[in-house]
C-alpha cells in the first residue's frame with residue numbers, strides 16, 4: 502500500500518509523499534494530497550490506507566457518494582463504522598438524486614522483486630450497456646472513457662461566484678427556444694441567451710447570421726466576468742486539446758478536418774436550468790459556424806447536474822450482434838459540479854449526442870438556489886460567415902450537418918435548407934455535399950487567400966516580410 506502511495510507521480514513532488522508519516526496527522530496529510538483531479542484509483546488507494554479493514558467496494562462507494570472527496574469519504578466511513586457493525590454497508594446514492602460512478606476498474610496486487618507490493622489497475626470492468634448508465638466523476642476516468650475532459654474547481658472561487666452572480670441577474674430575461682419538430686411547434690425545456698464579444702459582433706449576428714432558418718433576436722455583448730473567464734477557458738481548452746492529442750489520438754496527430762489553429766472563443770451560449778425538471782434533450786451542437794471537428798468549452802455554475810452522452814452508432818454497423826450495437830449506444834453520465842469546465846473534444850459533435858437529464862431532485866446551491874447556469878464558449882470561424890456559405894432555394898444561408906447514421910456516408914458533411922425549422926416556413930429540398938480541406942477550411946477560404954495575393958501581390962509580400970522581420974528572435 503505504502504509502495505503505491507510513494508510511487509512517483511509527477512504532480513505530487515512534495516517530499517512528504519515518499520514518507521507518509523504514521524502520526525495522528527497522517528489522515529489530513531493524505532486527504533490533502535488527494536486533489537480533485539487525482540484519478541479514482543489513487544484516491545481509493547489513499548482511502549484503503551486510512552481504512553485498511555474495509556473492502557474496496559465499500560471504499561469506492563463512499564468515495565463516489567462523496568463526489569470524489571477523500572476527506573468526506575473518510576469521514577463518512579468513520580461514521581458508518583460507528584453506526585453499523587457491517588463495514589460493507591452500501592452507501593446511498595447522492596442526496597440530489599443524481600447517480601455516482603460505478604467501479605470501472607479492478608485491481609491486482611503484485612509483488613515487486615524487492616518484495617514491495619505494487620497495486621496495478623488491470624481490467625476495464627464495465628463498459629456501457631443498453632438500459633444502464635455508467636456514472637463518471639473523476640477527471641482521469643472521464644477522459645479515458647468519453648470524448649470529453651473535465652477540470653474541477655476551474656476558476657478561483659471568488660471569480661466563479663462573481664460570474665455566477667452576474668449571470669443569475671440576467672437569467673430572468675433569458676428566452677426559451679421555439680422550433681418546429683414533426684410539424685409541431687415545441688418550446689425548449691430551459692432558457693438561454695446568446696452572447697458575442699462586442700457590439701459590432703452583436704449587430705452582425707442580428708443582421709447577417711441565420712439560426713434554424715431565421716435570425717436570433719436576442720443577442721447580447723458578453724459581460725465583463727464572462728470575458729474575464731473566457732481568457733482562462735481559452736488557455737485551459739488549448740492545454741486540454743494538446744494533452745488529448747498526445748495521450749489519446751493515434752500518433753499524436755490531430756483528426757482529419759480538425760483545426761490546427763489555437764482555439765479562441767468568440768461567442769457563448771448561456772443556458773439556465775431552473776429546478777430539477779428543466780433539461781435539454783439529446784442533441785449535437787450546430788456546426789454551421791464552428792465547422793467540422795469543433796471543440797467547445799462548457800463551464801458549469803450553481804446546482805450540480807448530470808451531463809449525459811451517448812455514442813451515435815451507424816444503423817448498419819456490423820458488430821456481431823444487435824446487443825453489441827445497443828450496448829455501444831449505452832449512456833454515460835458525467836456529473837457537472839459548480840465551477841467545473843468540461844471540454845468537448847473534436848470527436849464529440851460528429852460521433853456523440855449529449856443532453857442535460859432531468860433530475861429526480863437537486864441539492865440547492867448557496868448562491869444559485871435551484872438554478873444551474875452553463876456557459877458554452879465557442880469559436881465561430883470567419884470562413885463560415887453566411888456571406889460565404891451556400892444558399893438554399895429559399896435564398897437563406899444553408900446549415901452545415903454531418904451524416905451520422907448511414908454507414909456508407911457517415912462522417913460526410915453537407916449543406917441543407919433549415920428554413921423548415923421556422924414555425925411559419927416550409928423550407929426547400931436543398932442539399933449539397935460540403936467540402937473541407939484537412940484543416941476543416943472550406944474551398945472558398947483558400948480561394949480568398951490566393952485571390953487577395955493575386956490582387957495585390959506586392960503589398961501581400963510586403964506584409965509577409967514585415968511579419969517575419971517582426972517575429973522576435975528565439976532566446977537561447
Ligand SMILES: O=C(O)CCC(=O)C(=O)O
Pocket residue numbers: 770772781786799808855856857875877
Ligand atoms: O448545459 C449544458 O451543460 C449543455 C448545454 C448544451 O448542450 C448546449 O448549449 O448546446
Ligand SMILES: [Fe+2]
Pocket residue numbers: 784785786855
Ligand atoms: Fe449542446
